[in-house]
Amino acid sequence: MPTYTYRCGGCKKEFDVFVLGQGKKVKCPVCGSENLERVFKPFKIAGSEKSSKCSSCSSSSGGAKPT
C-alpha cells in the first residue's frame, strides 16, 4: 500500500495518506482543507543497499544451504 505525503495549502501541515485508489478525495486531517499539494520524498536507498550487502556477505561466507 503506497503512502503519499501531502502538504496542506491552508495550514501548511504535512501528513501521510494511504492511497486506496485513484480519485479518492484527500482532506487535511488538521483543518479539513482539500487544497493539498503532493510532496515527493526520495526513497531510502541506503537501507536496501545495506540489506543486500548483508545477504550476499552471509551467503558467501556462511554455510546457508538451500534445502
Ligand SMILES: [Zn+2]
Ligand atoms: Zn490543513
